[in-house]
Amino acid sequence: MKRSLRPLAATAVIFLIAYAVSVLQFPGMLSTRVLGNFLTDNAFLGIAAVGMTFVIISGGIDLSVGAVIGFTGVLVAVLITWFGVHPLVAFAIALLVAALFGAAMGLTIHYLQVPSFIVTLAGMFLARGGASVITQDSVPINHEFYRTISEAIIRLPGGGRLSFIGLLMVAVFLVGALLAHRTRFGSYVYALGGNTVSALLMGVPVARTTVQIYMLSSVLAALSGIVFSLYTSAGYPLAAVGVELDAISAVVIGGTLLTGGYGFVLGTFVGVMLLGLVQTYIIFDGTLSSWWTKIVIGVLLFLFIVLQRIIFAASAPGEESSEKV
Amino acid sequence: MADGEYVLEARGVMKIFGNHVALDTVDFGLRKGEVHALLGENGAGKSTLIKVLTGAYQPDGGGIYMDGAQISLDNPLHAQSFGIGTVYQEVNLLPNRSVAENLFLGHQPLRFGFVNFRKMEADARVLLANYDLQIDPASELGTHSVAVQQIVAIARAVQLSGKVLILDEPTASLDRNEVERLFEVIRGLKAKGLAIIFITHFLDQVFAISDRVTVLRNGKLIDTRPLDDLSRTDVVRLMLGKDIAFSGATDIESNAAQNEVLVEFKGYGRKRGVLPFDLTIHKGEVVGVAGLLGSGRTEVARIMFGADPADQGTVTVNGQLTAIRKTTDAIRHGFGFCPEDRKAEGILGDLSVRENIVIALQGKLGWFKALNRDEQFEIAGRFSEAMDIRAASLDMPVKLLSGGNQQKVILSRWLATDPAFLILDEPTRGIDVGAHAEIVRTINRLRDEGMAMLVISSELDEVVAYSSRIVVMRDREMVAELRGKNINPGIIVQAIANNTDEAVA
Structure with missing residues (x-):
C-alpha cells in the first residue's frame, strides 16, 4: 500500500471499530436515523473541512473558516429578514463576498509572502468583527424558502431522514474529491504542498493557484455558513466559533499531512464522520459531559500526528535498504 | 557572429545587482546539436547567465535571440514555450507525486476536463523507455534514487521544450556509473539535434561530452572555443586567468602514526547506519574516507560527531573513555563537522x-x-x-x-x-576549481599544524592528495584501510569494487 494511504486506512479502521463498539453498547446507534443525522448534523463542518483539506494539502492553513461561517449566517439573515431579499439572492451575494474575501487573503499570502497563518488570522478577526458590527443579536429567518428546504428530505426505511444539507455535504465531498484528484488544479495544489520552488520552476501558476485555493476555502466556508443558517434558521455573529479548529482536526484525522503534499478529500469525510460518531456516542450515553468530545478529539489528533510521523519517517527513501542489516 | 546559425543567442547581455555587475556585455551562442559547456569559477556569472536565458532574470542590457529573432522571456514557463528547458543541480521536481505526474504536470492529458491517468501513465511509460528507465510511472518520485529523478527531470524538460536543454550541474550528486548513464542520455539527445548547455565543475566531464566551451570570469566573457584545440590546462588557465597547481603529494610521510593518539573508536556502530568499525586517529593526520555514494561515508561522519549517536562500541578521546551522545558532547571534545x-x-x-x-x-x-x-x-x-x-x-x-x-x-x-579533530564531508563538492584548490591547501596546512582530520570525498585524486591514510567504505562497512604506497586511486577503486580484501595493506 502506498504510504500516503496508510493514515487514511488507519482512520477508516478506527471508525469502523469505534462504530462497532458503540453499536454493541447501544444497538440503537445502528439505524438509518442515526446515520442520516450524522450527515445532517455535521454538514456545515464537513463542507468547511473540504476547503480546509485543499488549503492544508497546499501547505497552508485557513483560520478564518469559522468566522466566515458566522459572518455569512449574519449576512444572509440580515438580507432576508431586514431587507426582504430572496434567500437565493442572499446566498449568491454571500458566496460572492466570500470569494472576494478569499481572493484578498490568497493575494496577500502570495504577493506579500506572509505566512497563511497570519493572514487568515487577520481574516478571522475581520470576518468575526464584521459580523458583530452588523448585529450583536441572533437574527431569526422566517422564510417560505427555508421551510421548503428543511422539508425537502428523503425518508429512508427505518425512520431515517436524508436532509438536503446532508446530501449537499456529500455532493461537496464528491466534487471536492474530483477536483483534488482528477484535475490539473488538484495536481497544482499538491505541487504547492510538495515544494513551492519546484512547482514554480515546473510552470505551476503558483499565484493563481494560491488565490484559487483560498477562494475555494472561503466560498466553501460561506456555503457552510448558509447550511448552518438552514440548520438553525437564524444568523448569529458568534456562531461556529472554533469550527476552523474542528475542520483542521477532521482533515488531519482523515490522513492529510499537516505539512502539506499528501492527503485525500474523502479521508476528511471519514475524519468528519469520526468526530460525529464521538458526539453521537456521548449523546447516547447521556451521562458524559459533552466536553468529553474535545478530549477524545484531542487524543485522536495526537494519535494521528504520531502515526503520520512514524509512517513518513520510517519509510523515507533510502532507509529501506538499511533495514536488512 | 558570422555563421549566424545559433538556436539561442545572448548578445551583449548585462545584468547588474545593486552596484555589482554580474554580467558585463556577455555574448553567448548555442548551435543546434551541440553540447556547449559553460565554465567559470563560482561567482563568474554562470548562474546569472542561465537565469537570464531561462527568463528567471530580465537582462539590464542586450538581448536574447532565438533563431535570429529577438525574444523576451518573462519567466521560466514562458521560456519553456520557446523550447528552452532547464534541469537544475538539485532535482526540482515533486517528490510527493508520481513519476508520471512529474513528467506531465501542467500538461496532463485531459478527458472531459479531467486528468486521464491511464493515458498519462501509458505516455510516461513510452517516454521513460526512451531513457531506458524501467520504473512504475505511478510510483512516488521520492522513492527513487537521485539519478533516476535527474533523468526524469531531463525527460520532462526535453518533452516540454525540445529545442534547448540547459543542464545546471546535473552530475553533482551522481556516482560514476550514474554519470555515464546520464551522458548516454545526453548523447542521444544531441544526436536528435537538441542544443544543450552543460554546466559542471568536473573538467573530465566537460572533455567527455562537450563540443565547445564558453568560459566566464568575473561576469565577463573570456572566450568561446571548440574543445578540440584545447587542453585541460588551457581551460583551467582560461577560467582562473592563471595556472593552478594541485599539490600532487601522494607520499605523505606517515610519521603521523607515531604522533600520539587523539581519538580511538572501537566497535563503533549504529543500527541502520554503519556496521561496527575500529579506527584510531592520531594528531596531525588526515584520514581520507573513500567509497561510493550510499556506502556509509556520511553515516560514519555523523556517528562520530554524535549527530546520529552510536548504539554500540566505545570511543576514547585523549586516552579517556567517553561517550558522544549528542553533538555538543563532540564539540566539547574539540570535534568539528x-x-x-x-x-x-x-x-x-x-x-x-x-x-x-x-x-x-x-x-x-x-x-x-x-x-x-x-x-x-x-x-x-x-x-x-x-x-x-x-x-x-x-x-x-x-x-x-x-x-x-x-x-x-x-x-x-x-x-x-x-578544533582538535575536524570532520569534513565532501568539502569540495559543487564548488569551483579555485575554491577547490584553496580548500585542499587549507587541509594540507591544518594537517601540518597538527590537527587531526577525517575527510570524506568522492574525488579520488583529491583524497589521495592529502590523506595520510585512507579507509574504504562499502555497503555501510569499513572494508579496507590503506597506507603508504597503497594510497593511489587504482588501489582505492579496487578496494571499493573487490569483495575480497586483498587491497588491505
Whole structure:
C-alpha cells in the first residue's frame, strides 16, 4: 500500500471499530436515523473541512473558516429578514463576498509572502468583527424558502431522514474529491504542498493557484455558513466559533499531512464522520459531559500526528535498504 | 557572429545587482546539436547567465535571440514555450507525486476536463523507455534514487521544450556509473539535434561530452572555443586567468602514526547506519574516507560527531573513555563537522557571514561569555582573510555567497573553535576549481599544524592528495584501510569494487 494511504486506512479502521463498539453498547446507534443525522448534523463542518483539506494539502492553513461561517449566517439573515431579499439572492451575494474575501487573503499570502497563518488570522478577526458590527443579536429567518428546504428530505426505511444539507455535504465531498484528484488544479495544489520552488520552476501558476485555493476555502466556508443558517434558521455573529479548529482536526484525522503534499478529500469525510460518531456516542450515553468530545478529539489528533510521523519517517527513501542489516 | 546559425543567442547581455555587475556585455551562442559547456569559477556569472536565458532574470542590457529573432522571456514557463528547458543541480521536481505526474504536470492529458491517468501513465511509460528507465510511472518520485529523478527531470524538460536543454550541474550528486548513464542520455539527445548547455565543475566531464566551451570570469566573457584545440590546462588557465597547481603529494610521510593518539573508536556502530568499525586517529593526520555514494561515508561522519549517536562500541578521546551522545558532547571534545549538504545542514542562510563564522565558537563558550560585536568582526575578518572568502561585506547574508565561499565560511566556523579533530564531508563538492584548490591547501596546512582530520570525498585524486591514510567504505562497512604506497586511486577503486580484501595493506 502506498504510504500516503496508510493514515487514511488507519482512520477508516478506527471508525469502523469505534462504530462497532458503540453499536454493541447501544444497538440503537445502528439505524438509518442515526446515520442520516450524522450527515445532517455535521454538514456545515464537513463542507468547511473540504476547503480546509485543499488549503492544508497546499501547505497552508485557513483560520478564518469559522468566522466566515458566522459572518455569512449574519449576512444572509440580515438580507432576508431586514431587507426582504430572496434567500437565493442572499446566498449568491454571500458566496460572492466570500470569494472576494478569499481572493484578498490568497493575494496577500502570495504577493506579500506572509505566512497563511497570519493572514487568515487577520481574516478571522475581520470576518468575526464584521459580523458583530452588523448585529450583536441572533437574527431569526422566517422564510417560505427555508421551510421548503428543511422539508425537502428523503425518508429512508427505518425512520431515517436524508436532509438536503446532508446530501449537499456529500455532493461537496464528491466534487471536492474530483477536483483534488482528477484535475490539473488538484495536481497544482499538491505541487504547492510538495515544494513551492519546484512547482514554480515546473510552470505551476503558483499565484493563481494560491488565490484559487483560498477562494475555494472561503466560498466553501460561506456555503457552510448558509447550511448552518438552514440548520438553525437564524444568523448569529458568534456562531461556529472554533469550527476552523474542528475542520483542521477532521482533515488531519482523515490522513492529510499537516505539512502539506499528501492527503485525500474523502479521508476528511471519514475524519468528519469520526468526530460525529464521538458526539453521537456521548449523546447516547447521556451521562458524559459533552466536553468529553474535545478530549477524545484531542487524543485522536495526537494519535494521528504520531502515526503520520512514524509512517513518513520510517519509510523515507533510502532507509529501506538499511533495514536488512 | 558570422555563421549566424545559433538556436539561442545572448548578445551583449548585462545584468547588474545593486552596484555589482554580474554580467558585463556577455555574448553567448548555442548551435543546434551541440553540447556547449559553460565554465567559470563560482561567482563568474554562470548562474546569472542561465537565469537570464531561462527568463528567471530580465537582462539590464542586450538581448536574447532565438533563431535570429529577438525574444523576451518573462519567466521560466514562458521560456519553456520557446523550447528552452532547464534541469537544475538539485532535482526540482515533486517528490510527493508520481513519476508520471512529474513528467506531465501542467500538461496532463485531459478527458472531459479531467486528468486521464491511464493515458498519462501509458505516455510516461513510452517516454521513460526512451531513457531506458524501467520504473512504475505511478510510483512516488521520492522513492527513487537521485539519478533516476535527474533523468526524469531531463525527460520532462526535453518533452516540454525540445529545442534547448540547459543542464545546471546535473552530475553533482551522481556516482560514476550514474554519470555515464546520464551522458548516454545526453548523447542521444544531441544526436536528435537538441542544443544543450552543460554546466559542471568536473573538467573530465566537460572533455567527455562537450563540443565547445564558453568560459566566464568575473561576469565577463573570456572566450568561446571548440574543445578540440584545447587542453585541460588551457581551460583551467582560461577560467582562473592563471595556472593552478594541485599539490600532487601522494607520499605523505606517515610519521603521523607515531604522533600520539587523539581519538580511538572501537566497535563503533549504529543500527541502520554503519556496521561496527575500529579506527584510531592520531594528531596531525588526515584520514581520507573513500567509497561510493550510499556506502556509509556520511553515516560514519555523523556517528562520530554524535549527530546520529552510536548504539554500540566505545570511543576514547585523549586516552579517556567517553561517550558522544549528542553533538555538543563532540564539540566539547574539540570535534568539528562540516556536513555534506551545505544548504540544509551547514549554512544559516539568512544570517550574516560574521554570525555564521562565530556561531560554533559562541556555542562552545556558552551563554555567559557572549562575544561582542568587535570580537565577532575581528574573528570573522581574520578567517575571511585567511580563507579568502569573497563577500562584499561581513554583514551580508551568507545565502547570497557562491557555493565555494559558503563552504569556506563553514570551514572558518569550525576553525574558529580551534578544533582538535575536524570532520569534513565532501568539502569540495559543487564548488569551483579555485575554491577547490584553496580548500585542499587549507587541509594540507591544518594537517601540518597538527590537527587531526577525517575527510570524506568522492574525488579520488583529491583524497589521495592529502590523506595520510585512507579507509574504504562499502555497503555501510569499513572494508579496507590503506597506507603508504597503497594510497593511489587504482588501489582505492579496487578496494571499493573487490569483495575480497586483498587491497588491505
